[in-house]
Amino acid sequence: MKTKAAILWGQNEKWQIEEVELDPPKEGEVLVKLVATGLCHSDEHLVTGDIPMPLPVIGGHEGAGVVVQTGPGVTEVAEGDSIVFSFIPSCGRCSYCARGMQNLCDLGAHLINGPQLDGTYRFHARGQNIGQMSLLGAFAEYTVVPIASVVKIDNGSPLDKAALLGCGVPTGYGSAVRTAEVKAGETVVVQGIGGIGASAVQGARIAGARNIIAIDPVEFKRTKALELGATHAVASVEEAGPLVVELTRGNMADSFIITTDRAESSYISPALDLVTKRGKVIVTAVANFANADMSGNLFMLTMLEKQIRGSLYGSSNAHHEIPRLLELYKTGQLKLDEMITKEYTLDEVNQGYEDMRNGTILRGVIRF
Template identity: 35%
Template sequence: MSPQLSPAVVLDPGSGLHMQEVSTRPAGPGEVEIEVRAAGVCHSDLHVVSGDWPTDRPLVLGHEAAGVVTGTGPGVSSVRPGDHVVLSWFAPCRRCRRCAAGQAWLCTGTKAVANTLPDGTTAFTGADGRPVWPYLGLGAFTNRLVVPESAAVRVPEELPFGIGALLGCSITTGVGAVVNTAGVRPGESAVVVGTGGVGLSVVMGLRLVGADPVIAVDLSPERLAVARRFGATHTLDGAHEDVAAWCRRELGGVDYAFEAIGSPKVIETLPDMLAAGGAAVLVGMTATDATGSFNLFDLADQGKRVLGCNYGSSVGEIDIPKLARLYLAGRLPLDELVGRTRPLSEAGAAFDDLRSHTGVRTILEP
């Protein structure tokens, strides 16, 4: 089988964001070839475009996607052609100490964060024959791609591709932050700062486990209205309300404070929102060199905790099918998380949606 040429959204350090034709080689050993049907647009992609996470290589962007398996390489046993799959961007090696301990989200052997396949190569090449690299090991803003087997998670065929795409990152991260990272219990209180795709997924997760009250904070009235429908009992405009003061005054502090933006200034305010023994959960990703400061005496004296959250402390092969079943059973209202659908050629406008807080989550269809 010869490589196939497809349009792709590429970020090049020299020329910026543009559409480019790339060819994709067939799947090799331990690899799976996917026809992409839908891809989500995430702030992690925007971090690369904006330069918060610099790159010195041309990248096919995109890491939230769902599609259909069109081919498998030698040794692949978990999926076969025709299967519907969600792509898990943090493809674990399945061999390191963390993977063996059931903590795939802390895998030390994955090459995803190096923007390569497990063997350090790429399946993409440009028209000039030079390599183009898959962002987070996927490069989902194109028609066809090749991924490691551990990144292709089989899901029920009745799962809509647009919903499946969001299960690949934002939903799994947000719900996982509640269920896995924080371990929120029924009746515990929480505030969620930032109600984009990930923050709304945190709100959904909190409703799923029976948290109460649930306070959503954002600058967008549209997103706050959606947060209400997703289970928030209170909403606050972060531009006009001192959230920490409100939490102390109305609730005596909350049990959990989730930050889903990646803003150091906001993160620094989280401990002041907490009751004694509470936990701040850092879900949003900051720039790579971001730092922050806390009142260390308050953390120690009040037994407060700060929890890092990578991918919702999730194991894709376990958590993605579980979330798919919850959606299909009517337990997660994920359809409302899709703000608009655009063709792949409008990726630039989709990033503008993120910047301007327009819509909820944009889906690209190749």
């Protein structure tokens, strides 16, 4: 079949909207009609080369839609089912899935290769095979994906909001609730208030944190952080320091979550300085793949048992977390409507990323 998609043909180029050829689903795959796709910063990392994925590629990995067709062997979903994509597939059988770490499933090794799990491509354009970001390619009206990347949700769920549950919300929420293990009464610092940082703020609020300090140089984002549950919002880590001392009577923060547009080595040392004994620095933001340096006081790391933890997908199990977060939304505890600043058409994807770079949106969503 033919469909329309946004393709990245070269590094630091714009997304090109064009008609592509899409093959039907093979064994263990499904054809999905997209309803909405979030504009996540990870797709921007493809443009800048921070994530080294072979090009050309159809972007998009934070999406929701309806199953149109199932391939041979698929029994988990049927035509007409509402689904959310999980940007990390989970097989349910590997050592990591078996130990409850579906975010670290062995299938994740295929995320930035380009082709599907069997090594072949589903999209084609200009006489070339086109890869799919995270095996999904959600910047398209229709896409074919592995059943391992599909999470069924209740039919009738608002798919334009549920799309955010495919990446940004569980990543941020889980960074606080799962990776940082925030508990009632704790003090949490969140650096960088985009879609993931705003979700980390919400996770800390839902977990019962007493103080939630949001850091972002953009006033609009600081205001949104306060609306979503932050108790304080400042423009820089330097401003946050005295505030943390005051709020904790010198005990410092229990966790510091880094959710900036890109992780930088220089962020680690100041974050370590602001956490308490056994305090946790959570690195959720993606760094350039070649960045191999970090700084910090190793003596204090040992003597005060401070911790640095990476957080992929918020240390979450998508098949459990996505329906659970949807329930939190339906009961009013998790705010999704307030996260979406602006909607775009697929043709406006480049404008959406320009707005993101300019700091004028918290989360943009493509509506199909």
